[in-house]
Each structure stands twice: as structure tokens, then as C-alpha cells.
Amino acid sequence: MESSHDAVRALARTRWRIAILLTAIMIAVYFGFIALIAFDKPLLATRIAPGLTLGILLGVCVIVVSWLLTWVYVWWANAHYDARVEALRQR
Amino acid sequence: MILALMQAAATTATRLGEPNRIAMGFFFAFIAVTLGITWWAARRTRTTEEFYAAGRTVSAGQNGFALAGDYMSAASFLGIAGLVSTTGFDGLIYSTGWLVGWPVVLFLIAEPLRNLGRYTFADVVAARLRQTPVRIAAALGTLATVLLYLIAQMVGAGGLIRLMFGIPYEQAVIVVGIAMLAYVLFGGMIATTWVQIVKAGLLLGGALLLALMVLWRFDMNPAALFAAAAERYGDAVLVPGRLVSNPLDAFSLGMALMFGTAGLPHILMRFYTVPDARAARRSVFYATGLIGFFYLMTFVLGFGAMVLVGPDTIRGVDPGGNMAAPLLAEMLGGTPLLGFIAAVAFATILAVVAGLTLSGAAALSHDLWVNVVRHAHADAKEQLRVARAATVLLGIAAILLGITFKGQNVAFMVSLAFAIAASGNFPALVLSIFWRRCTTAGAVASMVVGTAATLALIWSSPTIQVEVLGRTEAWFPLKNPALITIPLSFAVGIVVSLLTLDAARADTAILDRQMLLGRRAASE
Numbered sequence: 381m382e383s384s385h386d387a388v389r390a391l392a393r394t395r396w397r398i399a400i401l402l403t404a405i406m407i408a409v410y411f412g413f414i415a416l417i418a419f420d421k422p423l424l425a426t427r428i429a430p431g432l433t434l435g436i437l438l439g440v441c442v443i444v445v446s447w448l449l450t451w452v453y454v455w456w457a458n459a460h461y462d463a464r465v466e467a468l469r470q471r
Numbered sequence: 472m473i474l475a476l477m478q479a480a481a482t483t484a485t486r487l488g489e490p491n492r493i494a495m496g497f498f499f500a501f502i503a504v505t506l507g508i509t510w511w512a513a514r515r516t517r518t519t520e521e522f523y524a525a526g527r528t529v530s531a532g533q534n535g536f537a538l539a540g541d542y543m544s545a546a547s548f549l550g551i552a553g554l555v556s557t558t559g560f561d562g563l564i565y566s567t568g569w570l571v572g573w574p575v576v577l578f579l580i581a582e583p584l585r586n587l588g589r590y591t592f593a594d595v596v597a598a599r600l601r602q603t604p605v606r607i608a609a610a611l612g613t614l615a616t617v618l619l620y621l622i623a624q625m626v627g628a629g630g631l632i633r634l635m636f637g638i639p640y641e642q643a644v645i646v647v648g649i650a651m652l653a654y655v656l657f658g659g660m661i662a663t664t665w666v667q668i669v670k671a672g673l674l675l676g677g678a679l680l681l682a683l684m685v686l687w688r689f690d691m692n693p694a695a696l697f698a699a700a701a702e703r704y705g706d707a708v709l710v711p712g713r714l715v716s717n718p719l720d721a722f723s724l725g726m727a728l729m730f731g732t733a734g735l736p737h738i739l740m741r742f743y744t745v746p747d748a749r750a751a752r753r754s755v756f757y758a759t760g761l762i763g764f765f766y767l768m769t770f771v772l773g774f775g776a777m778v779l780v781g782p783d784t785i786r787g788v789d790p791g792g793n794m795a796a797p798l799l800a801e802m803l804g805g806t807p808l809l810g811f812i813a814a815v816a817f818a819t820i821l822a823v824v825a826g827l828t829l830s831g832a833a834a835l836s837h838d839l840w841v842n843v844v845r846h847a848h849a850d851a852k853e854q855l856r857v858a859r860a861a862t863v864l865l866g867i868a869a870i871l872l873g874i875t876f877k878g879q880n881v882a883f884m885v886s887l888a889f890a891i892a893a894s895g896n897f898p899a900l901v902l903s904i905f906w907r908r909c910t911t912a913g914a915v916a917s918m919v920v921g922t923a924a925t926l927a928l929i930w931s932s933p934t935i936q937v938e939v940l941g942r943t944e945a946w947f948p949l950k951n952p953a954l955i956t957i958p959l960s961f962a963v964g965i966v967v968s969l970l971t972l973d974a975a976r977a978d979t980a981i982l983d984r985q986m987l988l989g990r991r992a993a994s995e
Contacts, residue, residue, distance in 0.1 A: 451756065
């Protein structure tokens with residue numbers, strides 16, 4: 381059976397991987413948006429509905445993605461991470 | 472033609488800048504309520520844990536509102552609405568940039584910070600390392616961030632209040648300074664937290680009310696509002712404009728905003744007010760929701776002001792566009808609504824300044840006095856006395872700085888504060904939490920080089936050389952140095968850590984446990 385310290389380190393690694401993955405997605409989404417603004421303004425000017433350009437829609441999407449990513453993390457932490465933390469506390 | 476006439480009429484009709492009885496009424500009501508809260512909180516503030524961390528009794532929901540309150544400054548409310556009302560789409564670049572830092576705070580910082588530290592982020596960096604050098608470097612980073620942020624807020628407050636209430640600048644600065652000092656000095660973190668919650672409720676409520684009143688006129692359809700704006704001021708208002716002309720500048724600003732949030736001392740301090748890491752996590756989730764919602768509403772407000780008030784009228788009142796939201800309020804609801812929104816903007820500044828002062832006082836007293844000067848041998852009474860003395864010192868400094876920088880262009884100071892937070896504080900925090908090989912010398916070098924390089928490059932940038940000093944060109948091309956200074960600070964921290972060794976290492980096994988399980992579980 382693994383030692384208590386190994387179990388702590390394994391859990392730390394799992395949390396670190398999830399944290400890095402979600403941070404990387406956030407960076408990609410936000411800087412992707414900025415890159416489009418910098419390099420492809422005509423694309424963002426595309427009309428998708430009267431009064432609504434792709435640029436405005438994508439900007440709102442960046443905000444929505446931020447919400448979704450925090451929700452995903454909190455869901456994962458509540459559903460999986462907390463149980464493992466609790467198990468480690470008991471040992 | 473008719474439009475121009477209407478706008479001219481609007482310019483003369485505004486009551487902005489005249490002493491406004493309703494605004495004064497709302498404002499004094501806010502002061503009365505918050506001083507009542509402070510009186511209530513003062514009787515519950517007897518220990519340092521209560522003074523700095525509200526006794527760790529703040530719930531996740533309350534802290535979510537308080538975090539949002541600390542973060543939604545008058546600059547973002549008035550500034551983004553103003554930017555949108557005069558340029559359209561470009562304001563959205565700031566709205567998104569100011570939000571995307573929050574998921575980063577959640578994923579990387581909030582929980583380890585709560586588990587490892589007690590009052591300041593230096594607690595966390597110093598947890599594995601030698602106390603004295605780390606505390607000094609972290610306190611300098613904290614004070615640099617807090618003072619720059621304070622200058623921007625105080626100068627903004629003075630100007631704003633003069634513009635909205637007609638009170639002289641110096642008087643306004645002193646009123647803000649004294650009210651804020653009362654909250655922090657007597658009520659500590661308990662009062663500061665509740666002031667933030669009340670303010671966040673008022674600001675979100677006020678912005679929601681204005682946004683709904685705008686949308687009501689456009690069949691509750693934002694696209695109809697955007698279409699009306701495009702019809703009047705051209706399709707250019709719906710697409711990226713001149714704000715991002717240089718891609719490197721845009722990336723650099725984006726990096727400062729994204730990683731700066733995770734290094735702001737007054738934000739980080741909030742995670743110590745909740746009972747445990749789980750509550751810290753949930754509070755960021757709530758804060759991200761509230762702040763994102765707020766920025767979406769300011770976008771609607773900006774377009775509302777563009778269509779209903781008009782960019783020329785807005786620029787006529789304040790060339791920076793900052794009065795777009797108050798003018799919109801006056802247009803939609805007359806003097807009463809103008810008074811309400813003006814009072815909300817004032818309350819916003821007061822609350823942000825209080826949070827900043829408390830975190831600066833914690834760096835002075837907890838990091839420098841208690842842990843460096845007294846080597847953690849100060850008794851509880853002395854700690855509390857020093858904390859209050861530091862609060863008074865910072866309050867006086869805030870008032871004096873506000874008066875000294877009167878009339879100066881200080882808009883760049885907020886982005887400078889974010890750049891220092893992102894390059895001085897954030898890398899050392901991440902390295903010390905996630906990298907066991909990080910040494911004292913590495914963390915200190917990262918903080919010192921990150922802060923110093925940021926200051927030096929801002930000084931050499933067009934922001935200071937061209938916009939403030941009026942020279943024709945600057946040696947350093949970027950307006951914000953984060954693109955260079957964040958990687959530099961990480962690189963210095965890593966290289967110096969690899970080249971050095973700490974003689975006496977803290978017990979890694981206990982700290983690993985504490986980071987995941989919290990302080991109590993680790994010591995069992």
C-alpha cells in the first residue's frame with residue numbers, strides 16, 4: 381500500500397494537471413480572441429444577424445467560456461477532488 | 472442636424488456638476504449605513520485574525536460579492552461604459568481582459584493560498600523558504616502595487632466627485648480618505664468586507680436597472696440596440712477599431728490583465744476571510760459570475776449612452792468619456808437616477824480604497840514589523856496596535872498622494888499596478904506553490920527583478936515618455952511591459968533557484984499535506 385505522503389503527492393499532481401489544462405484553455409481562448417482582433421478584423425466584422433457582428437458574439441463567448449471553465453473546475457473539485465482530500469484526512 | 476440640436480440641448484440640460492441634493496442624500500445614506508456596519512464590526516474586532524481576516528467567518532457567497540466589490544472599480548464601471556459609448560466594440564476588449572484573470576485565480580491560486588497562508592500572500596511564498604528576505608521582497612511588491620492603485624483611485628475620486636457633486640478636489644480626496652480610514656481602522660476586515668458587499672449590491676443593482684431601462688426601449692433585444700448604434704454612427708462601432716493597432720501591445724496588455732488579477736494583494740487577502748479552501752473555491756466561482764455579468768451590462772450601458780445621449784455630448788462633459796453612465800442615468804431617469812448612480816460611483820471608490828489600504832497595512836505590519844523586525848515574537852496586542860498604526864499611515868499617505876497627483880494623468884497607474892502584480896507577485900507565488908525546487912534566492916530574485924524591470928520599462932515606454940512627459944518617441948516600444956517582464960520574472964526565479972540551495976529546508980512532506988488538506992489537518 382502506498383504511503384500517505386505518496387498519496388498526497390499523487391493528488392497534488394492530479395490537481396496540478398487539471399489546473400494547467402484549464403488555464404491553458406483560458407489562455408488559448410482569450411489570446412485567440414485578441415489575435416483575431418489584431419490580425420483579422422474583416423472576419424470579426426461579419427454580420428450574423430442585424431446589429432450583431434461575429435466580433436461582439438465572440439467577445440461575449442469569451443465571457444461565457446470563463447464562466448463555463450470555472451464551473452467545470454468547481455464541478456470536478458466538488459465531485460472528485462474533495463472526496464479524495466477527505467479520504468487523505470481520515471488516514 | 473436635428474440630432475446635433477438635440478445633443479446641444481442635452482449639453483445645456485445636464486445637471487451634472489451642480490450640487491445635487493438627491494445624490495447627496497444617497498451618498499450620506501451610504502455613509503450612515505457603512506459607519507453603522509463599522510460600529511457593529513468594531514465590537515467584533517479584537518484579535519489580529521478578526522482585523523485581517525474577519526475571523527475567517529465570511530461565507531463563500533458573501534466573499535464572492537466582496538471579491539466582486541473589490542474588483543469592480545469606478546474606473547471599470549465609468550471607464551468601460553465611456554469607452555464603449557465613444558468607440559463601440561473596443562470597450563469589449565477591456566471587459567474580457569478584466570474577466571479572464573478570474574479563472575486563473577481559481578485554478579492556480581485560491582485554494583493553495585487559503586491552505587498555506589494566514590493574512591498575506593507573503594505567508595505563502597515564505598512557507599517553504601527563509602522568512603526575512605522573502606517577506607521584505609513581497610512587502611515591497613505589495614506596497615508598490617497598492618500605492619499605485621491607490622493613487623489612481625484617489626485622483627479618480629477627486630476628479631469624479633468634483634465633476635458630479637461640484638465639491639472641490641482636495642475636499643473630496645479628504646472625505647474619501649477619512650471615511651475609508653474609519654472603516655478599516657475600527658472595523659478591520661469585517662467592516663471592509665460588508666462595505667464591499669453593500670457596494671457590490673448597489674453597483675450591480677444600479678447597472679442592471681440602467682441596462683434594463685436601455686433595453687426596454689429596444690424590445691429587450693441587445694442586437695436592436697447595436698443596430699440602432701450602427702445606423703447612427705456607422706458600422707465601425709460594431710467592429711474592432713483603433714484600440715488594437717499594434718498586436719504586441721494588445722498581447723502585452725492582455726497578459727498584464729490576465730495574470731495581474733492573480734497577484735493583486737487586496738484580492739488575494741480575501742481568500743483568508745473564508746473558513747476553508749472549499750469556500751475559497753466557491754467564492755471565486757460566484758465572483759467570476761458576478762463580474763462577467765457586470766461587464767456584459769456595462770457593454771449594454773455604453774451602447775445605450777451612445778444611442779440615447781450621443782458621443783459628442785459625452786465628450787463635451789468629459790473628454791475621457793467617463794461621464795457616459797451618469798449622463799445616461801440622467802437621460803433615462805432624470806435627476807433622481809443621476810443622483811443614485813453618482814452616489815454608487817462614489818461608494819465604489821470608497822470601498823475599493825478601503826480594501827487596498829487594509830492589504831497595504833497587512834504588508835507593513837504583518838510582513839515587515841511582526842515577521843521581519845520582531846521575528847514573529849510580537850504578542851497579539853502589539854500586532855493589533857501595529858496593524859492600526861500602519862492603517863493610519865497608509866490612510867494619510869493616500870490623502871497626500873491624492874492631493875500631490877492632482878491633475879496628473881494617472882490612468883496608466885492602474886495598468887502599471889496590474890503589470891507589477893503580474894510580474895512581481897504572480898510568478899513567485901506560482902513558483903513557490905507548485906515547484907519544490909524553488910529556493911529563497913530564486914523567489915526573491917523573481918520578485919525584485921519582476922518589480923524593478925516593470926518600473927524601468929514603464930518609465931521608458933510611450934506611456935510615460937510620450938503621453939506624460941510629452942517627448943516624441945520612447946526607447947521601449949510597448950505601452951505595457953508584461954509581455955517581457957512576466958517571462959523574465961519566471962526565468963530569473965527558475966535559473967536562480969537552480970543555481971542556489973537553501974541550507975535549512977522546510978519539511979516538504981508537511982507542507983505538501985497542508986497545501987491540499989489545510990492547516991489543521993496537516994498538524995494533526
